Amino acid sequence: MRTIVAGNWKMNKDRTAVMAMIASLRNVTIPKDVEVIIAPAFPFLAQAVEAVEGTAIRIASQNCHEAASGAFTGEVSAGMLKSIGVNACIVGHSERRQFFNETDAAIASKITALLEHGITPIYCCGELKEERLANTHAEVITRQMKTALGALDNEALGRLVIAYEPVWAIGTGLTATAAQAQEVHALIRSLLRTHDERIAETIPVLYGGSCKPDNAAELFANPDVNGGLIGGAALDAGQFSELIRIAGKVNT
Ligand code: 13P
Numbered sequence: 001m002r003t004i005v006a007g008n009w010k011m012n013k014d015r016t017a018v019m020a021m022i023a024s025l026r027n028v029t030i031p032k033d034v035e036v037i038i039a040p041a042f043p044f045l046a047q048a049v050e051a052v053e054g055t056a057i058r059i060a061s062q063n064c065h066e067a068a069s070g071a072f073t074g075e076v077s078a079g080m081l082k083s084i085g086v087n088a089c090i091v092g093h094s095e096r097r098q099f100f101n102e103t104d105a106a107i108a109s110k111i112t113a114l115l116e117h118g119i120t121p122i123y124c125c126g127e128l129k130e131e132r133l134a135n136t137h138a139e140v141i142t143r144q145m146k147t148a149l150g151a152l153d154n155e156a157l158g159r160l161v162i163a164y165e166p167v168w169a170i171g172t173g174l175t176a177t178a179a180q181a182q183e184v185h186a187l188i189r190s191l192l193r194t195h196d197e198r199i200a201e202t203i204p205v206l207y208g209g210s211c212k213p214d215n216a217a218e219l220f221a222n223p224d225v226n227g228g229l230i231g232g233a234a235l236d237a238g239q240f241s242e243l244i245r246i247a248g249k250v251n252t
Contacts, residue, residue: 003220003247004161004204004227006037006122007234008062008090018044022051024237030056031248035227037088037122038234042076049085060088060122063096066109078110082117089114090229092148093124094167104147111148115156122161122229123148124208125188129168137166138187145191154196162188162205163229169209171231178218181207185224213242220250 013021018040030036039060040048048059065075081089091114092107107123114121125144127137141164149157164184166176176184185205192200207219208229219225227247233239 001202001226002033002035002204003250004035004037004206005240005244005247006039006060006088006090006161006163006206006227006229007240008039008093008208008229008231009041009235010062010095010231011041012235013040013044015044015047018048019051021235021237022048022057025057025240026052026055028241028244030244034244034247036244039088039090045081045086046084058088059086060090060120061086062090062093064089064091064110064114064119066106066113068113078113078117078119082119086119088120088122088161090122090124090163092144094126094165094170098167104144108148108151111152111160112156115152115159120159120161122163122206124163124165124229126165126167126170126209132166132168137184141184141187142191145188149195152195154199157192157195158199158202160203162192162203163208164188164205165208165229167209171210173210175210175212175215175219176207178222181219181225182222185222189224211243213239213246216243216246217249220247 037058037060039062061081064078091110096102111121127140131140169176188205204226206227206229207225211228211230212233
């Protein structure tokens, strides 16, 4: 299984900063079996795709609209992303669910649209702090996984990347312990197995939520954690490069 280090830059970095970061990352040696993905904001995607040419770095967008085209002011379709060479897209991030009222049903449609265009969906799920405190996180994750992925066939499922991002750990400095992460990742894997035993073993399940160089080795070492979806630490070339190096040690 490959280990993925994906940087979600959220609404950070202008054009100069995006290009400077890519220039730094071009010098980083990507270890065998490690995949590096970065997700700049929409205006810089086309230029980012060109800037990573000749490297193994892939460019993802942070969102897309589920419709193919039409009167949806301010939105961007999967086909538009494909036309500029974007080949992965974060979907269902908790910030989109929380601040933009994205529903599991809309997220399921986005996944379908992305797969139709050969774009890898990076599907995010994760419980709120209250849900963790009430010990209902397993139910929440099960519901999110079933609603968004329930209708997919095995071939479609096999093209996904999943990210478990406990909302209480995002941007808070609180990280799930390695055991908490492994427990939920194992649940996600078991839910994937109910679709197909063999394909479930090939789907990367990333951890996200205050993942940084000083906790990544412990998190990535878990059997069902296949890398990270990184926010804050992905904005810094030094920290992100260190995460890539740490990911390279997982399979050695
Ligand atoms: P932080 O790493 O800043 O907690 O963000 C995680 C995240 O939301 C990645 O999508």
